Amino acid sequence: MTVFTTVPRVRPKVALVAAVAMTTALTAAGATAAAAPSAAGCRVDYSIGSQWQGGFGAAVTVTNLGSAVTGWQVAWTFAGDERITQLWNGSAAQSGAQVSVTNASWNGAIATGGTASFGFNATSGAASAVPSAFTLNGVACTGSVTEPPPTGDSLVGNNFPVTREAAYGDNRYTVFRPANPQAVGVRMPVLVFGNGACAHTNNSEVTRALTFIASKGVVVVDTGSADGSPNGVPSGSPIPSLLTGAITWAEREQNRSGAPLSQRLDLTKVAAAGHSCGGIEGLIAAQDSRVDAVVSLDSGLFADGSFGYSRAELAKLHTPALFMAGGPSDIAYDNTRANYDLVTVPAVLAMHPQAGHVGFITGNQMTDGMTAVVQFLDMVLNGNQAARSYVLDPSGLASKYPWTVSKKNF
Template identity: 40%
Template sequence: MELPRRRMRAVAAGTLSLALAAVGGALVTTVANAAAGCRVTYAVSSSWPGGFGANVTVTNLGDPVNGWTLTWTFGAGQTIGQLWNGTVTQTGAQVSVANVPYNASIATGASASFGFNGTWNGTNPAPVSFALNGTACTGAVGSPSASASTSASASASTSASASASASASPSTSTSPRPGTGGSGPYPANYETSGGLPNHTIYRPETLPAERLPIFVWGEGGCSANGTASLPFLREIASHGFLVLASGAPNGSGTTTAAMLTQSMDWAVAENARQGSKYYGRLDTGKIAVAGWSCGGLEAYEVSNDPRVTTTGIFSSGLLNDANDYQLRRLTKPIAYFVGGPSDIAYGNAMDDWGKLPAGLPAFMGNLNVGHGGTYTQTNGGEFGRVTVLYLKWRLKGDTAAGTTFVGANCGLCGTQWTVQQKNLTL
């Protein structure tokens, strides 16, 4: 099974690497008189001689967008070869990426993401401006008629400084706190804590009487943006979970596996600290650690922590057979949620699946949506729905939810999902 791992490293290392650089911008809709604005993060996630991988995330700060095309100009002759979660057209230096059906809508406070592999020769500077639906990105919520002359900063360092300044000013904030949301019984929101820097905390707005199990999350591309998958994570919290995501709200930079451990440490400490709003309100004996893409690799690294109840691997798989020791030390149930054969992590995930320890309870679900999943869709889309059911089963003991995954007639069996099971019982 060495071939899938080589393919992942050479062809699609983009979303699984740790090196990121950010460029900020703004987004506008084409709806007349709509309040518009966004933040665009362009992240070069890996680079090799003659090639590179990159991720682009658009966070909508204005009115909802339904159907989008993002355009930019490469400054050094770069070309895009393979792109996922969008449709690309490139003429010379001019690049246009349009949505695909499952990510056409971007709600207020939500994001849409796509990634690509490209080629470069000599230098690989980040694009200096973006436009959405033909309107220049300006970095502020305002009129759709903004001038293209107010384009995004050319450098990641300048963008980061601008973002920090904007956060300090309510009138130009790049990180608005969205309204409560999620389909669960406990409308949820996010917050931060000085005791857990560089993380984003999702919780029910009003803490329920029941204790909250804990879901710890690492983002795709090891991106330190704790709100990149906001609809997905808020949906989980709305069903009575405390969700701790590595990365500050709309943050930049990279994460590490140690940040997942920090999340667990903080939750355990807050549950025991008198005066904390979480005092005695968390179920610290029920912790899931999970991550998407590069975040999944981080989840593997800490999955042997004795506090972990279950591990979730989302569109991810080990990149090198030398890391197979991480599979051999697994003792708690694990679940894979992968984007089907078109997912660049598919081969690696399936290779890991074949190497799991004998007797380990494991679930494998493939939904043919590609590497980007459905995290930015309303309430996290299908991945959000299924993840909530899995967590209800594994962290809350809900056997009715467990029937979604267990047995020949499981709830996902015979549906749009392709399902495999190992050693699963209710």
């Protein structure tokens, strides 16, 4: 991939304009403070001003039609062999014909009705054409402003303040939940989560990611004590019963008088998940009849039965499954793909080549990765049709560069 980072430069407007309306995806920046969902929409004017033998110059203007944005990324696919050689007022990344341009440090904020512009020069073996489609912040063009999804049963539009606390009466677990369960308005689904390295005491590595999920109206019960204190559970090897035990803990809290979560849980909507070694815990725990969905992050059962579980266990899954991998640099890349190939349940394989093994949990891909997880849970647990489109349709996650998405049995 070629990446260009440039200094500010202003170019005049030029001819051959293609105006394209598109929507933006606005992602909440913080999971600990409430933020209202935002309407999104924009128009892109792509102009080819001059062409010469072997190259051309172009200018792009983005007009924000929705709520104010604080950062933008425009992406498209060239029709031919065009290669950007110089770009101003932003930074460009190009892999083959796929291009994404991200705002500079000084022009990321665009008010409603405001604009941002960038331009570039490129090489081309033939006369360049205006690209036929664009995305803005990963969402395909729709031609209109998109209103935010509703809160309530739909997870994707929520952004509740989050409380992280020790599980009542059981030092093996930490709970991430909306701070005011009554404000959610509906009973909340439950996600039980296993940590990377099968860490059963310290869950600090996943705190940001699980806070994000909880902010959407999900109660997350994670292995490990809230303060990292010893809890009598050894780390380093999968203990799937910890996750099924977390479901049992949630069942007790549902009926414990005076508990913050009393009668606030929807125990018909339970998911198991985990990262790396914790993903093995999730895949085995998901065989429990109380589980309705499973998410495997940078994980998978080994061909040689390492950690005591063979790939034959995959045949026991009974729920839809999401497998996510960070590309060839992810040490679980081959395992993730092999597990996806073997399962017979409805399954999705989503890969982000820049995420590596921990990008979804601690890296720059955390928001994108956890958004994909939330959308999958929203699709499976709530039957949300917008989430289904995001996960399964070519115009959804698959259109967000550089993701690749496969699906089967849906």
